[in-house]
Amino acid sequence: MGTRITDIEIFEGQPLEACAALAIGEFCARLHVEPSGVIALVEAGVIEPAGTAPESWVFPASELLRARVAARLIRDLGVNAEGVAVILDLVEQRRALEQRLRRLERLLDELAG
Amino acid sequence: MQFKDYYRVLGVQRGATQDEIKRAYRKLARKYHPDVSKEPDAEEKFKELQEANEVLKDPEKRAAYDQLGGDWRSGQEFRPPPDWGRGFEHTRPGGAGPGHGPQAAEFSDFFDQLFGTQSPFGRPARPGGGRPGGFSAPGQDHVAKVEIALEDAYHGGTRTIELSSPELTADGHVVLKPRKLRVSIPRGVVEGQQIRLAGQGSPGLGGGPPGDLFLEVSLRPHPLFKVEGRDVTLTLPVAPWEAALGEAVSVPTLGGPVDMRLPAGARAGQTLRLRGRGLPGATPGDQFVQLKVVLPPDSPRARELFAEMKREVPFDPRAGLTSRQGSN
Numbered sequence A: 001m002g003t004r005i006t007d008i009e010i011f012e013g014q015p016l017e018a019c020a021a022l023a024i025g026e027f028c029a030r031l032h033v034e035p036s037g038v039i040a041l042v043e044a045g046v047i048e049p050a051g052t053a054p055e056s057w058v059f060p061a062s063e064l065l066r067a068r069v070a071a072r073l074i075r076d077l078g079v080n081a082e083g084v085a086v087i088l089d090l091v092e093q094r095r096a097l098e099q100r101l102r103r104l105e106r107l108l109d110e111l112a113g
Numbered sequence B: 001m002q003f004k005d006y007y008r009v010l011g012v013q014r015g016a017t018q019d020e021i022k023r024a025y026r027k028l029a030r031k032y033h034p035d036v037s038k039e040p041d042a043e044e045k046f047k048e049l050q051e052a053n054e055v056l057k058d059p060e061k062r063a064a065y066d067q068l069g070g071d072w073r074s075g076q077e078f079r080p081p082p083d084w085g086r087g088f089e090h091t092r093p094g095g096a097g098p099g100h101g102p103q104a105a106e107f108s109d110f111f112d113q114l115f116g117t118q119s120p121f122g123r124p125a126r127p128g129g130g131r132p133g134g135f136s137a138p139g140q141d142h143v144a145k146v147e148i149a150l151e152d153a154y155h156g157g158t159r160t161i162e163l164s165s166p167e168l169t170a171d172g173h174v175v176l177k178p179r180k181l182r183v184s185i186p187r188g189v190v191e192g193q194q195i196r197l198a199g200q201g202s203p204g205l206g207g208g209p210p211g212d213l214f215l216e217v218s219l220r221p222h223p224l225f226k227v228e229g230r231d232v233t234l235t236l237p238v239a240p241w242e243a244a245l246g247e248a249v250s251v252p253t254l255g256g257p258v259d260m261r262l263p264a265g266a267r268a269g270q271t272l273r274l275r276g277r278g279l280p281g282a283t284p285g286d287q288f289v290q291l292k293v294v295l296p297p298d299s300p301r302a303r304e305l306f307a308e309m310k311r312e313v314p315f316d317p318r319a320g321l322t323s324r325q326g327s328n
Helices: A024-031 A035-043 A062-077 A081-112 B006-010 B018-032 B042-056 B059-067 B102-106 B109-115 B150-155 B240-245 B300-312 B319-323
Strands: A002-005 A008-012 B142-148 B157-168 B174-185 B194-197 B213-219 B225-228 B231-238 B248-251 B258-261 B271-274 B287-293
Touching (some): A024 A035, A024 A062, A035 A081, A062 B018, A081 B225, B006 B018, B006 B042, B042 B059, B174 B194, B231 B240, B240 B287
Parallel strands (some): B231 B287
Antiparallel strands (some): B194 B213, B225 B231
């Protein structure tokens, strides 16, 4: 698990891409969401499992975080899965725009000074 | 503990209808939800909103709260009256809702005492948290943000982070326990990358497995390097003769200084690439070096030589500019 140094343990962090994928049962359990909720998210295109039918779906670990954000928004804001898909797309676009804006602002700073 | 004015939190009058309360909450929830909001303190504000809504949306809780009277102000020292909650028929919801379970640990003492699990409005915790048919459940996952230096991302490194984890005590009370973790961050992490620490989330209920801890990595801005994914960019000051003559210069990189030969006749602003000198990975990023030609400090000798160059080397950098000046 970890090596001890005084009384604080060190834990190895695993990049999400390197983590094992999750079967639908464990995916639902970790999200505290019923399978119907997860199916709705997949049908709305919010998350993408590998596999053909719900019983055989396998989710990359990276989808877990995205699903959790989606579930939180559904629960807290009362939107449905399709609405959440739009929200997440817009949030991602906004993030990309902010990144571009910062780049341009830095460029402006450099040109000015 | 301090009184909380839930009406003020939601921005409604004391006599507001349930509809008005619902609408006010929905509007503010959109604005402050931490997953979409850019407001400062969004998380804190959102929890406050949830707590206020939890009380005001429920006619029973709201009636009991209203009985405390309208003279209390937010922040005032407050004690619940001895007959608190008596005379109400409390419906006990099945299953874990927002007022119960680990999330409720983030509500205030005020809520806890008046409406929490130990209050007349609460519910004694049972194994499995009252989930119908469910006995054990996996623990909640946690997400934490951690900022690391670019050098740590390049080399990998350990960080100590502090977290508050909600835990269920023996008597069914949920408390926030602070803890420190020293975490090893793999080399080559990029901005926004998520790292999973298995089993470091909340402990499971009824023997269920513990949740995971997910760290979201952000990179601290670096004085020299700009980062875009795995690529880094450095602005490199060079002397005019170095650019003109194509000399070798020493360039800082994340892995240490590297000698690079400028191409003869290199232009100001030209970008050169050092392959594979960015952040490591399956495909390592590159380092881009943007040349910035700078003049030597002013001196009589420098001026002499510049004057000679002016005579010997015909050059108008603005040749194309004036002809493009607007006519009508």
